[in-house]
Amino acid sequence: MAEFKHRNIIALRDLTRGDIELLLATAENMREINSRDIKKVPTLRGKTIINLFYEASTRTRTSFEIAAKRLSADTVNISTSTSSSTKGETLGDTALNLLAMKPDIIVMRHAVSGSHYHLAQKVTCSVINAGDGAHEHPSQGLLDLLTMKDKFGRLDGLKVAIVGDITHSRVARSNIQGLTKLGSHVYLAGPPTMMPPEAERLGSVTVCASMKEAIQDADVVMMLRIQQERQGKTLMPNAREYSRYFGLNPENLKLAKPGAMVMHPGPINRGVEMSSYVVDGSQSHILKQVENGVAVRMAMLYHVCGGELE
């Protein structure tokens, strides 16, 4: 039987196809809990989970907190504005201080890519990545995979277009890792200023010259948010021009397969990367993604508690 052998979940790059399939299967079966009157199981009773967020987040932090509570774990939320990092404490020192209070899992979001590997070396508890810089966002990647699997029943052979600011997108990196490991074909498109040099090295992906080429006959169109907080000022002339060349609207969505799924990790800049007609349209699966987020995060919290297998 498949077993989950990792203490930490930092990047989908570190997981095998089997690991990812196990997490998705557990998430599918945990979904039932979320539709009950009593949305709670006693599984992680007595476990303490710290949500340590160095960057703003509504969806991810709430989703992790709800996931932990549905499994009966105790949660503590720490955000930058209220933490000692504003007094100059280093991440390493914060980690050791938190560890002294004996948590079982630290869920962290941090602006620096790779900071979770640093954290995992410092602490003995489990570490889950809730987003690190422009590196990975594994829980988002997994919930996207689950949402696609719900619709198509498989991931093998799907054509998935990812459009937008690839350079700064951890969502894109996690999706590329997960999708290619499970046999989907990934096509990337975005302004040349937002496409990393040698983007092909992100995985076995096809880099397209235009948005049209990427979404042609796609099963899934995933739009990325324009990350103004991570960009310099010079990557695009203005939002209107971006929207004209790389925005999804009912017209260019017709290029994709009939009934193709439209996805977005949120928060959405309406009218920039997507028109409101598409956001609220029948092909949009954006709220379904959020719904699946809770189940996926429950599966992640559950399986990391199994600890590392030598």
Added chain:
Amino acid sequence: MTENMTVLLDESGIKRALTRISHEILERNKGVRDVVLIGIRSGGAFLAEEIAKSIAIIEGDAVQVGSVDITLYRDDIKSHALRLPVGKTEIGFSLQGKKVVLVDDVLFTGRTIRAAMDALMDHGRPECIQLAVLIDRGHRELPIRADFVGRNVPTSLKENVQVVFNEQNQPLEVVLEK
């Protein structure tokens, strides 16, 4: 089959035991009104389907069948178990006011039954819960007993009792492993 295995019940033996249990369930509950069967994954869930078929033949009335996975409710959840997949709980109806017959293949320490009852309570408040098992092998660690038993088998703690199913999830035989 190796030498240290004994067959306790063969296919027709299992069938007779399940038929008798079905009659007893109907007798105790005076028919199938408000009765639902919930099987504990995986063996109990398969047996619940068999009992439902047999009740349909005897009474001409269908009973609702659900299944419960108790992984998330175990009291012996060591870190090892957390690495394993979680099974699916499928109860497509309300348990409010129902007479629930919980079905398991082998009754041993009673801890599985405790976990299953906790899981059921999270799905509503049944009028009562009754327990049907194919084999009762003794060694209870909790104050739990079965209402309907296929066969009582005295065992030692070193032995293992297993209900073997075929690929269509129908019970084939019950073996005692020494």
